[in-house]
Amino acid sequence: MAMPSKAHEEDGELSEMNLTPFIDVILVLLIIFMIAAHSSAVSQTVDLPGSRAAPLAVTKPPVVLTIRADKSILLNDHPIGSTGLAVALARAGTDPKDRVLLAGDKAVSYDKLMEVLDDLRAGGYTHIGLVGVERGIAK
Known part of the structure; x- marks a missing residue:
């Protein structure tokens, strides 16, 4: 077989495709998408505006049920005896x-x-809120 001459290679088209620029573009796009996905997933701090509305007037003090570590139950700081929760609430x-x-x-x-x-649900009480202690938010 005869080898092609140098003149024939210069005149003809190259049969190889250079993939380096294509790979560079793909890697840059991958980095951009990784940064965009991370910034959208991280919670952003929001400085909420104030309100000029007057606070709601509370006509009745809240009903607070406290369960101690020894499993005793207090209703507004008064112990509930063996009468039961529904009777104490009534x-x-x-x-x-x-x-x-x-x-x-x-x-x-x-x-x-x-x-x-x-x-509480058996007594018809369905508006129940859980009380917790506010903790500092880690940043």
Whole structure:
């Protein structure tokens, strides 16, 4: 077989494709997408504006149920005896439409918390809020 002459190579087209520029463009696009995805996934700090609306007037103090670590239950800082939660709430003059705030100790088991929530629901109380301590937000 005869080897092509140098003159023939210069006149003809190259049969090889140079992939280096294509790979460079793909890598740059990959880096751009990685940076864009990271910045959209990170929570952004927002400086919320103030409001000129007057605070809502509270006509009734909130109903607060406290579950201590020893599983005793307090209704507005008064211990509930063996009468039960529904009877204690009725004696306190609460309405099932009232909001009940539930504050539980960290040591209270999830089972005990669900038991109290079931008792509240059985008594018709469905507006229940859980009370917690505000922690500093790590930045």
